Amino acid sequence: MTSIRHRTSMLVALSIAGLLALGGLGLFAIVRVALAQQFDDRLLTRAAALQNLIDAKAGQIEMDKAGEVMPWYRPSGDAEYFVAWVRDGQAWRVLAHSESLGASAWLGAGDVLPRVGVADRALPDGRPGRTLTVEFIPEIDPEADGDPNASSHAALPSGGLAGTPANVPAVRLVVAQSTVPLDRTLATLALAIGAVGLALVLASLAATRWAVRRGTRPLATLSASVAQIGPDTLDQRLAIDGLPTELAPVAGRLNELLARLDDAFARERRFTSAASHELRTPIAELRMLLEVGLSRERTPARWEQTAHDGLGVLDRAQRLTEALLQLSRAEAGSHAALPDAMIDLAAVMREQAARALEASGRDVLHVFIDAPGPLPARIDLALAASIIGNLIDNALRHGDVSADRPVRCVGTSDAAATSIIISNHAPGLTDTDVTHLFEPFWRKDTARDARGGFGLGLAVSRALAATVGGQLTAHMDHQQHLQVTLKLPH
Amino acid sequence: MRVLIVEDSAVLRDSLAQGLRETGYAVDAVADGKRGLIYAQTTDYDVVVLDWMLPEMDGLSVLSAMRAKKLPAAVLMLTARDTVDDKVRGLMSGADDYLVKPFALKELLARVAALARRRHNQTSPTLCVGPLTINTDTRTATTLQAHGPAITLNLAPREYALLCYLAARAGKPVTRAELEEHLYDDRSQVFSNAIDSAVAALRHKLDAAGCPPLIHTRRKIGYVLKEGEA
Numbered sequence: 001m002t003s004i005r006h007r008t009s010m011l012v013a014l015s016i017a018g019l020l021a022l023g024g025l026g027l028f029a030i031v032r033v034a035l036a037q038q039f040d041d042r043l044l045t046r047a048a049a050l051q052n053l054i055d056a057k058a059g060q061i062e063m064d065k066a067g068e069v070m071p072w073y074r075p076s077g078d079a080e081y082f083v084a085w086v087r088d089g090q091a092w093r094v095l096a097h098s099e100s101l102g103a104s105a106w107l108g109a110g111d112v113l114p115r116v117g118v119a120d121r122a123l124p125d126g127r128p129g130r131t132l133t134v135e136f137i138p139e140i141d142p143e144a145d146g147d148p149n150a151s152s153h154a155a156l157p158s159g160g161l162a163g164t165p166a167n168v169p170a171v172r173l174v175v176a177q178s179t180v181p182l183d184r185t186l187a188t189l190a191l192a193i194g195a196v197g198l199a200l201v202l203a204s205l206a207a208t209r210w211a212v213r214r215g216t217r218p219l220a221t222l223s224a225s226v227a228q229i230g231p232d233t234l235d236q237r238l239a240i241d242g243l244p245t246e247l248a249p250v251a252g253r254l255n256e257l258l259a260r261l262d263d264a265f266a267r268e269r270r271f272t273s274a275a276s277h278e279l280r281t282p283i284a285e286l287r288m289l290l291e292v293g294l295s296r297e298r299t300p301a302r303w304e305q306t307a308h309d310g311l312g313v314l315d316r317a318q319r320l321t322e323a324l325l326q327l328s329r330a331e332a333g334s335h336a337a338l339p340d341a342m343i344d345l346a347a348v349m350r351e352q353a354a355r356a357l358e359a360s361g362r363d364v365l366h367v368f369i370d371a372p373g374p375l376p377a378r379i380d381l382a383l384a385a386s387i388i389g390n391l392i393d394n395a396l397r398h399g400d401v402s403a404d405r406p407v408r409c410v411g412t413s414d415a416a417a418t419s420i421i422i423s424n425h426a427p428g429l430t431d432t433d434v435t436h437l438f439e440p441f442w443r444k445d446t447a448r449d450a451r452g453g454f455g456l457g458l459a460v461s462r463a464l465a466a467t468v469g470g471q472l473t474a475h476m477d478h479q480q481h482l483q484v485t486l487k488l489p490h
Numbered sequence: 491m492r493v494l495i496v497e498d499s500a501v502l503r504d505s506l507a508q509g510l511r512e513t514g515y516a517v518d519a520v521a522d523g524k525r526g527l528i529y530a531q532t533t534d535y536d537v538v539v540l541d542w543m544l545p546e547m548d549g550l551s552v553l554s555a556m557r558a559k560k561l562p563a564a565v566l567m568l569t570a571r572d573t574v575d576d577k578v579r580g581l582m583s584g585a586d587d588y589l590v591k592p593f594a595l596k597e598l599l600a601r602v603a604a605l606a607r608r609r610h611n612q613t614s615p616t617l618c619v620g621p622l623t624i625n626t627d628t629r630t631a632t633t634l635q636a637h638g639p640a641i642t643l644n645l646a647p648r649e650y651a652l653l654c655y656l657a658a659r660a661g662k663p664v665t666r667a668e669l670e671e672h673l674y675d676d677r678s679q680v681f682s683n684a685i686d687s688a689v690a691a692l693r694h695k696l697d698a699a700g701c702p703p704l705i706h707t708r709r710k711i712g713y714v715l716k717e718g719e720a
Contacts, residue, residue: 273573276570276571276572277543277570277571278570280590280592281499281570283591284570284591285499285505287592287593287594288501288505288506288509288595289505291505291509291594292505292506292595295595309504
């Protein structure tokens with residue numbers, strides 16, 4: 001299972017680690033460039049110093065001994081190197097080189113590439129190094145020319161070929177230094193950046209975990225509150241005050257869900273309690289009937305009466321069982337296939353009214369049917385008869401029905417659906433009662449109905465209507481009439 | 491002992507009434523809560539057997555109203571509700587006992603007897619007056635003879651009820667009207683001398699069993715059950 005806390009911690013830590021790595025690399029690159037620049041500047045300084053030792057005397061290029069004033073060119077473990085060539089016609093002749101080079105030859109003037117500039121190159125002692133190559137026209141030494149007042153500086157500007165006197169040859173100078181100290185510094189720097197970076201990553205991981213845990217604490221609190229709510233404590237609600245704005249709507253929705261669950265559980269409990277009551281009653285009746293019968297000697301006539309009473313009890317128990325089975329089947333078959341053919345609900349209403357009249361054994365029954373035309377509906381005929389019959393029976397049984405106040409069955413049909421509204425005068429019924437109307441076993445009066453009702457008819461009808469995508473709803477109108485509406489799609 | 495049954499199921503109501511009557515109780519039975527309360531208010535019942543789910547007025551409301559009016563009758567609640575919550579609710583609203591449907595006749599009779607006893611502050615199921623011993627559990631009366639075995643009296647249910655009622659109030663005079671109210675229910679046709687005839691029959695049976703005279707007449711008042719009176 002994914003944990004938001006773990007995921008967020010990992011994502012934040014990874015981001016921080018990435019950013020730190022980029023920062024470290026950038027820092028390393030900048031420092032490296034700066035150090036290399038500094039290194040090259042030093043090479044340039046070295047070259048400039050050597051350049052000062054080279055001058056032209058009477059057409060001859062000469063170089064003063066460097067070793068005396070520049071001890072770094074003497075042979076040693078960290079010696080530096082230089083080689084100077086002077087142009088001799090088309091070729092280059094070695095003018096001088098550092099003592100550190102000894103007798104060995106290192107580079108030829110023609111090997112030096114680029115002609116002017118820096119390059120990485122292994123030193124003669126094998127260490128990695130870097131070379132700087134410059135080319136210049138040596139200055140003419142005024143003292144050597146015997147004319148101390150002559151300003152050859154002015155006549156012979158150094159460092160460029162343009163304007164160079166034709167008799168002074170060019171000098172090419174290569175200075176070289178080991179890059180080992182530079183590499184060591186860079187390695188140390190890389191190590192330091194890496195170590196600091198790693199420490200920062202670890203620290204940020206801990207900080208992230210702490211921050212995320214702290215940040216998600218309201219979530220944990222909410223989760224703990226939700227975990228405490230069980231089937232017996234569904235009346236509890238989550239406290240919304242003090243929750244962050246992101247969680248308040250979640251808690252609100254959860255509270256709504258809890259309210260619905262609480263409602264459903266209460267309905268279920270009422271159903272179970274009512275069902276157990278209804279099922280126990282006939283057992284209690286039969287048991288008492290037989291026990292009292294057996295408690296004394298009885299006449300055959302008396303036993304016959306007991307048997308009749310017992311049959312009556314069984315009859316009712318059987319009807320209850322059938323109604324319960326019907327309800328359970330209707331609720332289970334909530335996705336029944338729709339029949340292909342349409343039936344006329346107006347005809348069903350008339351048939352059911354006739355059946356109710358016959359069943360009542362009376363001469364007249366106050367049921368008024370208003371169906372201007374056919375009322376087509378896509379529903380099984382037996383199903384429609386069962387629903388509409390239930391509704392008419394219910395209205396007749398519980399309504400205040402008379403010639404002035406008949407049960408009215410009004411049908412309408414439009415493009416989308418066919419509706420039947422069955423209404424009856426219900427003086428004692430309140431709006432609150434109407435909300436319980438479709439609950440199994442709900443009766444306005446808690447007593448068992450002497451007329452044989454169990455309070456299952458409307459529940460069964462609603463479940464049956466739902467099997468074909470229909471709806472059964474109820475409301476009270478202003479004249480205290482209960483209107484039950486059956487809406488069936490085409 | 492007079493019992494009121496408030497139960498809306500006709501079969502159960504009639505069976506219960508018959509069972510209790512045959513045991514010797516005077517029984518009235520009604521089908522709805524409102525009438526139940528009216529009956530309970532107008533007659534001094536020893537025990538009321540009260541169903542929970544009733545038309546007009548449910549059992550709990552009847553019970554609350556009875557307790558509010560300080561009616562002394564012991565109440566046995568009958569119901570098909572069997573959850574602990576339901577039982578607690580029933581007992582908390584003043585029921586003296588609680589019986590879940592379905593139940594056995596024997597159990598109901600035992601509980602009604604226990605409640606009736608408690609109603610008259612009688613802690614033991616036996617009542618003793620002189621040589622007479624009445625066991626209200628087995629509903630038998632026996633007399634001890636000076637020389638010889640104890641004799642169990644063969645009493646009709648109403649005679650037993652009369653003896654029992656007088657014995658429960660031994661030493662205290664009981665009026666004829668009170669006896670009528672507790673021994674006869676609304677169905678009985680009570681003649682003006684019914685109590686006197688019943689007392690005479692009872693006296694005869696006690697005498698036949700060798701019991702000294704215990705039931706004494708109090709002129710213009712009624713009767714008293716007492717030992718050792720001339």
